[in-house]
Structure formats: structure tokens, C-alpha cells
Amino acid sequence: MDERSALRRLAAALPAAGDDAAVVDGLVVTTDMLHEATDFPAGTTRYTAGWRSVGASLSDVAAMGADATAAVAAYAAPSLVEEELDAFVEGAVDVCDAVGAEYVGGDLDTGTEFTVASTALGETDAPVRRSGAEPGNVVCVTGTVGRTAAALRAFEADDVDRGNDLFRFPPRVAAGQALAPHATAMMDSSDGLARSLHQLAEASEVGFDVSWDRIPVHDAVEEYATDAADRKRMATGVGEDFELVCALPRASLGDARAASPVPLSAIGTVTEASEGVRMDGEPLADEGYTHE
């Protein structure tokens, strides 16, 4: 059973689960676990790990269109080193500060692998779900995609500072709140743009047709991509990007853009489910970040 099948199973058993975050009486809660082997390439600092792990949960709060209020993290490592722990907490505090949330501590433990479990809390009266996109809507993405794909190349190339810098993404909490009144469906691109579109399509029972030349690609992708095909794969098929992907009525696009504190790119349209997920008219593979 791969992670997506398992998550689907979990969602079926639990009515409040199955979106980026659960919402109980207006309280938003989401949790994520990250591991050294799969999530923190060699060279990732503990400061970056603190930022990124807590940021991943804040991004899930953002994806509900909610205000982020607080976060906690549980930290396990083979040994607890003072400087590493301080750096981790500093990163966690800084990413919370960046979105106006409070980092309120956590748990510590020894474990065989460096592992972080972060939980973020938020508040919203009107959560935006993955379901709700309608044919004719515009599909949009905040910021630029491919940032994590570029970061992974930077780490591979031993360009550690650049890798860490790219890894510390800004969670789109303010953008999520600005888009919430307009969006019919929203999620974050933590599994990559292509996979996110497939997940939105499944939850909303629609299709998508996006245009490659409208997809905003991070500058760093250009630096590391080996050719045009590689550039496309880095931008759409790697994931862990933490931008917001949303659908909204075409008439709202102007207002949504005006409200959003980050650039909002209209990358295509919502189609009927029978059309599937397409880029430039061709089927877009459901590729991205999946733990097998």
C-alpha cells in the first residue's frame, strides 16, 4: 500500500480528514512527519529542517484559507546536540514569525533516524476544501513552482547554502486567506503541481487543462535544468513546493489577484472530469512526490 492509498483509506474512515488539514469547529489542525532519509538531503541544516518541517504544516493551514495561529514539533535524533536543537528551534520560531503564528514548543526524543513531526493550528470560519472546483473556473498557482526540485539539485551539486536557502520556502498563509473568499477549491502543491492537479481533479470530480507557458517557474530551475524536458519535470513533477493551487470563477480573478500578497498566475481552466488532467492538450502524468 503506497502512501496515497493509505491516506485515502484513512480519509474514508475519518470524516474530518482527507484534505490538507482537518477542521473541527473552526479550528484547523494538521500534522506532518519528515525523515532524514526522504526529506532532508545531506547538507540540510537543522535551522532549515526546523523552518521546513514546521513550514510544511503551516502550508497545510494556508491551503484551507485559514489564519495560522500556533505550531509545535516533536524532534527525534540519534543524539540530542545542543547546537542542533537550538538551530532547529530557531528555524521553527522564524517560520512561525514569518506567518504571524506562535511556535509553542514540542517534544524531544532519541530515535534511530533524524525525524521531525510538526503540527500546525489555524482558525477559519469558511475552510476552502479540495472539492468545489467547477468546469469553467480558472486554475491558479501562487508564486513559482520548481523551487524544491532546484534545491535538490543544489544539494546534489554540493551547493549547500543555495540548497538550504531554497529549502526555506515561505508558507502562503496570507495568500491563502486572501484567496479564500474567491477560491472554489484549494490545496498546497506539496506533492508537486501535476499531482496536486490530479488530487484536486479527483476531489472536485473535474478535469484541468493547463498551459505550460503560463506556469510560473522558479528562476533556480533554469540554472539547474539540463534541457527543456528536465525543466518541465522539475517544475511540475517533483513536488514539495508548498505553493497554493486553487480554482476560482473567472470573474473573480481580478479581485483575487488584487487581494493576493504574492503573484497569482492563471495557468489554465477547469474542465469536465471526462477530459482528465491535461497540459497543452496532452494528458499530464500523475507524477510527483509519493512515498512508496
Added chain:
Amino acid sequence: MDERSALRRLAAALPAAGDDAAVVDGLVVTTDMLHEATDFPAGTTRYTAGWRSVGASLSDVAAMGADATAAVAAYAAPSLVEEELDAFVEGAVDVCDAVGAEYVGGDLDTGTEFTVASTALGETDAPVRRSGAEPGNVVCVTGTVGRTAAALRAFEADDVDRGNDLFRFPPRVAAGQALAPHATAMMDSSDGLARSLHQLAEASEVGFDVSWDRIPVHDAVEEYATDAADRKRMATGVGEDFELVCALPRASLGDARAASPVPLSAIGTVTEASEGVRMDGEPLADEGYTHE
């Protein structure tokens, strides 16, 4: 740096941390990470793991005297097996049901070691801290101690059903709320009774003098203890018991007992800090559950 030093460091950096749970605007949040090697002996079922890991976080909510509202868990294992995951979720849901909280899902991941990170949420207008105990107060404990020590012996003896049964402790959420109006200080005994008394003593700047013959010991300890010294160690020095330890004014003891849905034993008195932590007049070693 052992876990306690690290937690102290974390608490110093974060004003909201340093107790069983953080409290932000009346919202209680706490997170815990548990690992197969240290927390789930061979024979622990996934149902029990779900119950126990989520229960540990609910116990932290209880220790603040708060109502438990919701919980999430992140689950990592070398492979995601359907039956194991179903059993885990069932245990998590059942322990939440037992205290009137809602289990709202979580995250799934593959990792080298079976690891669970659970987060519980609660609400309270008047959290009970570890600080606040005053000389002359009575020190009390809910239920009975030594349950986990007995469970570990059961697992060692291959009495797996008994071990699992003992491992599925009832989180004292209702008791915590009943005691909150009376308690001057409270925490759960997740590090063992002796260590909990030392932690309360440190936070409240007091001492304790408890009597061994007043400490309520779980029946199963009797079954597995090899002699009188072993019985004492199992009851006070092993930990992970998840009972509540609190201090309250002597005049409130009757009311607190009447309010508590579980037996409340008065095991001694709060003394001056200079007296230290004593049992039957002798220093009680600060022994218990510490990850080195």
C-alpha cells in the same frame, strides 16, 4: 545532553512551553513522539500503539486540567500495511472516544523505524501548571501507579494479551477537569511517580514528603514484582503511567475526592524546597523514564 536537559533548554527559549502542554489563548496543544525501540515492546499491537500514543498526548491535556477536544497522529513504518493501519486508527479513535475527543486523522509516511507522533488539543480558561504547589498542601495521585512497569514485565514474559491490556491506560481527562478547580499544581506521571514529584518540586520550588504505604499500587505490580524493593521500584521508578499527580490545599481534599471520577489518594505533603523529595523520610531518588 539527555532529554530532560534538552527540554529545559527548549522551555527556556519558549515561554509557552515547559509544562505538560502549551496553552495559547485558552487552546491547549501538546505533541509526543514514540518509537518502536523505546516505547513499543515486541508484542505491542498496532491497536494498542494507536491507543497509547494518542492517549499519551490526551494525558498531557488532562494534566493541564483541560477538556480534550481533538487529536491527530503521524504514523511512519518501514511499510504501510492495511491491517496494521486500520488497527492503529481504531485504537486512536477508541482512546479519543473514551475521553470525548475527536480523532481527526493525520499523516502517513515510510520510515526506518515504526514511529508515531501524536498531537492532542484541548481547551481551558484556567490551566493548572506544574508550578504553584505550596508547603502544607496535600500531594495526591489518581488511580494506581505501576501499570506500565507491570505491562513491561508481561511483555517480557510473553504474556502479550496482558501487556497490551495494561498498555491501554485510560487518560485522566475527566479527573483532570474535576481536580483543576482545587489543584495548585498538576502534571501527569508519564516519567514515573518519583520523577514527577521531582519535576513538580523543581517547578513549584517546594519539597515533598510521601508515604510508601499510602501510594496506590496497581494489582498487576503484585503479580510481577520479585520482592519488596522491586515492587517499590516498579511503582515509583519506571514511569509512563499517565496518572495525574497534583497538589491541593488540605481543606479541598474532600471536595476534590468527591468531584474526581477516579479514586484520589493523598500520598503525602508538600514541604519546603530545602527538604527535597522524600519517601518515608528518606530521599527519593530522581529515577524514572529518561531517554538518554
